[in-house]
Amino acid sequence: MYSNSQLIEMAGQQPAPFLWLLDQFHRRDERLTPDAMRAIASGLRMPLADVYGTATFYHHLNLGNGSRSNPRVCTGPVCRLRGSEQWLADCPQAQSMACAGRCDVPVPILQGDSTHRLTDSALEAAAKGPLPVPNPGGLPECIFEHIRQPHQATYEGYTARDGFQALDAALDSGPDRVLQTLDDSGLAGRGGAGFPTGRKWRSVQEAPGTPKTIVCNADEGEPGCFKDRAILEYDPYAVLEGMILAAFASGAELGFIYLRYEYPELLTQLEEALTACRTVGLLGPANKLGSDFDIHIRRGAGAYVCGEEGSLLNSLEGKHPFPRNRPPFPVTHGYLQKPTVVNNVETLAAVPHILRHGAEWYRDLGRGDLVGTKVISVSGDVQRPGNYEVPFGFPLSELLYDWAGGPPSGSNFQAASMAGLSGGFLSANDFDVTLDEPSLRSCNSMLGAAGIIVYDDTRDMVDETRVAIEFFAEESCGKCFPCRIGSRRLRERLDAVGPDTDRDEWLDEVNDLGRVMRNLSACGLGVAASFVSDSLVRNFPDQLEQRFEAPE
Amino acid sequence: MTAAFEKTRTICGYCGVGCTVDVLTRDNRIIGIQPALDGPANEGALCVKGQFAYDYVHHPDRLRHPMVRNAEGVLERATWKQALRKAAAGFMQSAERHGRHAVYGIASGRTPTEADYMMQRFMRAGFGTHFIDNCSRA
Amino acid sequence: MTSPPAAGTFMLDGRQVEFREGESVLAAARRHGIDVPSLCYDDRLEAFGGCRLCAVAVKGVNGFPASCTTQAQPDMEVETRTPELDDLRRTLLAMVVSENGSERLAVDPLRGLASQELQEAVADLNPDLDRFKGATSGSSRPDDANPFILRDYDLCISCYRCVRVCAEQEGDYAITVAGRGFGTNISVEFDGHLRDSSCTFCGQCVQTCPTGALADRKAMRFAQTEEPPPLPTRKERRT
Structure with missing residues (x-):
């Protein structure tokens, strides 16, 4: 266990010492104490107010009574489909965390420095995710060329x-x-x-x-x-x-x-x-x-x-x-x-x-005039979630039905998110698109970092939109007005969809919030949130209308 | 709520920087001070004294005439002549008893150049000491 | 101060205007008498690009960049007012007003030098004040019982001019941005009081605040235009 001054001295010998120190103190004390923040401020000659303010920005730093070892349960969109919110509610000392990047093996629980997987039946260690399966179409790969070779990681x-x-x-x-x-x-x-x-x-x-x-x-x-x-x-x-x-x-x-x-x-x-x-x-x-x-x-x-x-x-x-x-x-x-x-x-x-x-x-790996390949993370309501490397221009339907095995038995695909959540939700009617920016842009979406969450026809797309908007509202940094205010207002509107709400005013406000966020946000976060709300209104109008109607 | 007030452009009197301020008054009483964004020395900045320390102007404790302590040590109203004589006697007594360097002069940062000149002549030529300084910043 | 030399000309709302070296589109526009609205801009501070009200249309550029963070360039063609921009700004300003509700939009000018800026923007752009109703973001600190600065964050719109003026002009770094997103607040270390921080009570945060969220508590007390929160007793001040 290092003392304050030892940690400060070690930090002084390396670049970018601030993040390193935050992590070290957070590990040592299980939380970030005022004493640690004072040591960082004086050690790095930073204003104490800024050390505090910046530390409050990050979700995982415990500044109060919480502990670094308290379990964090993923409440990302895929894990919510698997009931993670209920598990969180059943475990009082656990806290929620945003999507933890293990949507192929939900639900991850992070405790200290180790990850476990919670399923209906068990809690198992899950340090590593699954290895990407061999390319189902037998297509040549770039990124995954050697990834399945033994000891490739050594x-x-x-x-x-x-x-x-x-x-x-x-x-x-x-x-x-x-x-x-x-x-x-x-x-x-x-x-x-x-x-x-x-x-x-x-x-x-x-x-x-x-x-x-x-x-x-x-x-x-x-x-x-x-x-x-x-x-x-x-x-x-x-x-x-x-x-x-x-x-x-x-x-x-x-x-x-x-x-x-x-x-x-x-x-x-x-x-x-x-x-x-x-x-x-x-x-x-x-x-x-x-x-x-x-x-x-x-x-x-x-x-x-x-x-x-x-x-x-x-x-x-x-x-x-x-x-x-x-x-x-x-x-x-x-x-x-x-x-x-x-x-x-x-x-x-x-x-x-x-x-x-x-x-x-590399150029020839792409389809048509498109160049190269893209690794795509597929998760949600699909038989074989996982990472697939596809040529740019590959048909979405082929990926979802043939490679990822189609919907769970007894259901049909209803929607798929694009670019993680940032591209909004495509309706299954649009699954004939190909996986490349021009094609997806024509559907008012984007490929982006290429995460695709699939939703079958048992899902309520209004609820899924609310989950997505909640994420963007939670993660909005607070710098630019359109995103800071707009993401919050969108979230409130999605909470309020129902027979007591004036439908026309609701639509008017949601459209205008989206328009301002898309045109005036300072970075992609606010733009992404508007893609999500717009896609609900455009692609799933029936589900939306149903919510506004008074129950029989 | 929004009652009118007047703004009077002036220079802060606290130190030698010379920040431009607008003194806000209502019924001939100061109710606030705002920095002048076009002030050449301060460009909208002020310090706590320039910004907030104007209570003395209308304060009941503010001195309005010279005061001199009587034999019992109680302050009494005096004329300028009496007060200056008393001060001069005090200086002279210290210099005579402890030497010329027993006297030390600190000029106010608010004094004009001519007064500063007089001050240093007063110390150097009058007492023969170079113990003369100023407080040109707040 | 001497002004930097003219560096070239560009098209601004259909007329050719000169700009100075390193000058932003916003600064050049204002110097030429074109009032581009903004709430986070203070020409003494580094341009921040937060409020986005100063967005303009630049020929050949996608979207609407903030004019405060866009350097004027030779041959640039900029429109500061188009029907679409006006509409976007009006909607955005309605969102800003909704943040704290429209009831307390009008504030006493004694609160501070810039305290009327939000009201002025509203008068200029005339947004619908009843739209986008929802949770309010600010959280005032009546407990901060110093005699000079009223921290009335119920009026705060998170432009961070106070934080920036404290750092860039005064060099105190006493206040900071804490939290994230809609829950962002202006704070000193550990969420405490100004008098326990490195604040020197210079009042510059008060004078740059565009909504009166930071207010000259002493002026309000001296003028007695509205009842400010009570001052601390001598005993409270000592503890």
Whole structure:
């Protein structure tokens, strides 16, 4: 057990000390005490008020009487379908947590640093999620090319196949070759924003200012998304190789993995992987790149908005995690205002495969004019939930019926959420769309980070919309007025759907709230909430109308 | 609720910064002070004294004429001449008894340059001491 | 203060105007006499981009960026008032008014220098004051018994001008944003009182507050225009 001053001294020797200290004190004392916050404030020369204010932002930090070891029960949209709210109510010392990224194996319970799975019959240890099943269509894969190989998650296993070959080749051919291949491959951000990866890396390479930074965004907070967890659990070295390649191509000296709080087992596993890389000279002082590039893991503390890159960078810097105003963009003004690459786990994991097989290979994986593949998390009312890697342009119906096994026996599909919850709900009538942005945009939705929650015809879509809006209202950061007020008002409106409510006024207000949030919100959170409410009104008008009618 | 008040533009008298303020008055009494956003020295900023310390203006305890302690140590109203004589005698007595450096002058931050000049002449030429300072900031 | 040199010109509501180096679209517009509404903007502070009322239409740009955080650029074409923008702003302002209810919209100007800004925006944009009714967000602190600053957060709209002026202008960092979303509140450390914090009672938070949520308690007391919460007794002040 370290003393306050020992922890402060240890923090002083590393970058991004604030989040690290929050986690250390939170572990040591089981909560974040005023004494700890005072020590952090004086140790890091931060205003005490700001340490307190920022700490109150994060869900998982216990500032009051609660304890870090109190069980947290997932009340994400999928876990609610499995009755998690009732379990929560039955367990008085438990607290609720937002979607914990284990929708393929609901219901997760996080206690301290270990995860358990609660089912109707048992409570079992569930450190790792399921391995993605072999591609049901027999299609070639990129991200999952080796993920099912034995010991892929160990250094020996990774290098026994073609691990770090892409890096070795890059060291021979130089950074420009890497950038050129990425440009040619058409790889774009797989966190949902879809910015071309090669262009991002090149911008950082060309931007003045050092040290440059690579950030792996592993703050997978979108409900219904659990693909980054699977990639990091079963093929972590691919992500690390991607980061090292990014550092080589852009000239970065500093790396971070921003890991969400809800993946504590990954924290240990990734630390081991980083140690292995340091041992063989891939990371750390005077490494094979000819730099001092190293990677540090920083653990989030429970905040959906920290998956937004501006918030994530503010969080890393120890600031209040509000999104940043853009421009300037992170490629020129990122971590500590220096040039910074922020990439999603999946994007980074794709890079070694693309460099090994060539740009042409990757482009050809997509359907038609579309380029490459996407890992999609499928969960909810479906026979075989899990992560599936599909070509862009793949039909949604084929994924849901053929690959994921269709609806549970005796029911039919009714709806599916897109982009986790951020794309709203598609009606089963629209399941003939293909999985790519242009196609989904024509249905007023988006693919985004590609979580799909499926709802069968036993579900009440008004209730599901309320669950989704509740999430966005809970996670709204409070910076911009449209989202802060709008998400709350939408939530209240969804609570009030019923015969006592004036239907026309309700629709008028919900439409206007959505319009303001979509057009004026400062980041994607407020926009996403409006997608959800709009999709209810547009795609499920009958269920809505039914609620307004007086009961017979 | 919203009764009218007048605004009078002036300079805060507390220190040498010279913050521009608007004094808010009603019926010729000060009811508040607001900083001037266009004040060249302060651009809308003030400190606690400039912002809030105006009670003295209308305070019943405020001195309105010189006071001098009598033999019993009780303050009594005096003329300016009496008061200045008393003060001068006190200074002289200290200097004679303990030497010229027993006297120390602190000029107010609110004094104009000419008065500051007089003050330092008073200390240096009058007493022969260089113990002279000012409080040019609040 | 000397102004930065002119850096170029851009199209603003159909006329060519010059802008200065590093100037935002909002600052340039106001300097040229075009009043773009805003509630979180204080030209002494770093632009925040919170209220989004200053959103404008920029040719070639998707959506409506906040003009306070958008740098003026040569050849930019900006519209500050279109029917769609007016409508969006009016709806947004109705949402803002709903946050604390319309009953206490009118506040005594003695509360502070900027205290009329929300009312003025309402007078300008004329939103429907009865829409979007729901929970109120503020939580006043009548228990903070200092003689100078009234923390009447029932009127707060979370623009954070107070927090920012405290940090950026005064350098005190006494107050902070605590919590999240609709439940956000303005706080000192551990939710305490100003006198136990590093607040120096300079009053700048009071003077930049656009709703009177932070108010000049002393002026209200001296003017006796409305009954402020009672002052602490001498004994209470000591403890």
